[in-house]
Structures are given as structure tokens and as C-alpha cells.
Amino acid sequence: MIPLLHDFTDATVLVFGGGPVGARKARRFAREARVIVVSPDYTDREFGGAELVRAAPAPEDIAGWLERATPALVVAATDDEGINEAVADAARERGCLVNRADRSGEREPGSVVVPATVREEPVTVAIATGGTAPALSKYLRQELEGTLSGAGDMARVCAGLREELKRRDVSPDRRREIVTAVVNSPSVWTALRTGTSNCPQVIEDVLGEELSAGGEQP
Ligand SMILES: C[C@@]1(CC(=O)O)c2cc3[nH]c(cc4nc(cc5[nH]c(cc(n2)[C@H]1CCC(=O)O)[C@@](C)(CC(=O)O)[C@@H]5CCC(=O)O)C(CC(=O)O)=C4CCC(=O)O)c(CCC(=O)O)c3CC(=O)O
Ligand SMILES: NC(=O)C1=CN([C@@H]2O[C@H](COP(=O)(O)OP(=O)(O)OC[C@H]3O[C@@H](n4cnc5c(N)ncnc54)[C@H](O)[C@@H]3O)[C@@H](O)[C@H]2O)C=CC1
DSSP, X not given: OOOOOOOOTTOEEEEEOOSHHHHHHHHHXXXXXXXXXXXXXXXXXXXXXXXXXXXXXXXXXXXXXXXXXXXXXEEEOOSOHHHHHHHHXXXXXXXXXXXXXXXXXXXXXXXXXXOEEEEETTEEEEEOOTTSOHHHHHHHXXXXXXXXXXXXXXXXXXXXXXXXXXXXXXXXXXXXXXXXXXHTOHHHHHHHHHTSSOHHHHHHHHHHHHHHTTTOOO
């Protein structure tokens, strides 16, 4: 399986199953997509504002639900294997993506795995273990949350620098040197993490040094 980032803006995600797993997936996709959850009962309270439909479709009804909702992705998160199987079949039939929460290892073509995710906007790290150890994915996600602290600000600093250096017609080679030096600078990381400096200030400092050095190649 190959990791990709998928834009779900204006797309529909259809989730079957209103337990903790269906709820977790609904919350995840509701960040961006329109999410519809279908389930006879809802044991979790928080579905990220998804539309909750109370129904217990039989396997032969599943295709009709997909027909009406026209989802970009379907999640099979019920505790009924026959239903999850029917969801996967119907998704494959329609050529839409499918996530089966009750499967690891061998997968249907077109299936996707939901990875554990660390977000430090605009930086995203996704973790998966080939389905072997979701608990390990969760553990590593928690570990990486600390490591990634400040990465969002660092991305904003790099973006701001790239823009300013382009505007000043600094050569691409020199631009790359400057940005690489900033990314590798322990003092910049510390400043961003501790709040002793902020993004505009770091950008200003780096540009100031660059100008006082006359933009010479080192
Ligand atoms: C294949 C996959 C399919 C998919 O769902 O996409 C899948 C499948 C299964 N998970 C199971 C169990 C658990 N899953 C978690 C947690 C998470 N599971 C997630 C993803 C995935 N789970 C995909 C693979 C990802 C990878 O490759 O690593 C995460 C990362 C993302 C998310 O779900 O949002 C989220 C962590 C989010 C976070 O906190 O960061 C915990 C821990 C907990 O709950 O505390 C447990 C209990 C401990 C354990 O068993 O490890 C079972 C057994 C069910 C049973 O035996 O009944 C199956 C089915 C099977 O293995 O057959
Ligand atoms: N991917 C993951 O992280 C994990 C996956 N699992 C798997 O995911 C499944 C769901 O996990 P939980 O949410 O904990 O189970 P759960 O048993 O709490 O919830 C299942 C939900 O599916 C609903 N359901 C039953 N028949 C349905 C139908 N015909 N149509 C729509 N909904 C229907 C039930 O009413 C219930 O709300 C488990 O059976 C297990 O195989 C379990 C733990 C973690």
C-alpha cells in the first residue's frame, strides 16, 4: 500500500456502524468531508457533526445506500462481518474507495487504511504498521507529537523565506542553502518551540543576516 494525501472537500464519506470505531472514523473525515453515518444504534456520543441516519440495512440494501449517497469513500465499521463484506463489494462495484475497520493484512483492491496521524498544521505525519499493530501506530503517534512540536511554525518560516528570497531575486542555489541552514538550526527550533521568537521575527533575522553578508556565497 502506498500513502497518499486525499482532498475530501465537497466529498461525501459514508460510514456504516455507530460504535466507537465508526465514531472515530466519522470524526476524522468530518474535518473536511460531508459525513453520513448509518447504524441502528449509536453507542458513541461524538461523531464530529456527521449526519446520523438510524437504519439497519441488510447486505442486499447496501448498494442502494451507496447509490443515494454517491460517496467518495465508504467505511465498513459494523460488528457484522456479512455487512462489512457487502459494503466492500458494493464499493468495489461502484469504483469508490473503501476502508474496512475489521480487516488487516489481505485487502480488497481499492481499499484504504486510515493511519494514525500527527498534525502540526501544515505538517502531517501518517503512521501505519501494515495492519499488524494498530496499538503501535497509536503509541508512535503519541511519541511523534513531541518531536513535531514547532514543525508547523518551521514550515511557515520556510515558506515566508522562500517567498522573500524569490522577491529579492536570490538565486535558487543560495535560497536552498539558506532554507536548509534554517531547518537544520537547533537555535531556530528552540526559539520557535519556546516562543522566544515567532515566524515573522525569525524571517526578519535571517534576511537581515543575509543582507549584511551582502548576499555573498559563503
Ligand atoms: C487495518 C486497520 C484498518 C483501518 O481501520 O483503517 C485497523 C484494523 C484493526 N484495528 C484493531 C484494533 C485496534 N485499533 C486501534 C487504534 C487504531 N486503529 C487504527 C487503524 C487501523 N486499524 C488500520 C491499520 C493501521 C496500521 O497499519 O497500523 C488507527 C491507527 C486509526 C483509526 O482507526 O482512526 C487507530 C489509532 C489512532 C490513534 O489514536 O492515533 C487500537 C488501539 C486503541 O483502540 O486504543 C486497537 C486495539 C489494540 C490492537 O489490537 O492493536 C483491530 C482488531 C479488532 C478486534 O480484534 O476486534 C483491527 C482489525 C484487525 O486487525 O483485523
Ligand atoms: N479499526 C480499528 O481501529 C478497530 C476495528 N475494530 C473492528 O471494527 C468493528 C467495529 O468496532 P466497534 O465500533 O468497537 O464495534 P461496536 O460493536 O461497538 O459497534 C458496531 C456498530 O455497528 C452497528 N451495526 C450493526 N449492524 C449494522 C448494519 N446492518 N448497518 C449499520 N450498522 C450496523 C451496531 O449497531 C453498532 O453501532 C469491530 O467489530 C472490529 O472488527 C475494533 C477495534 C478497533
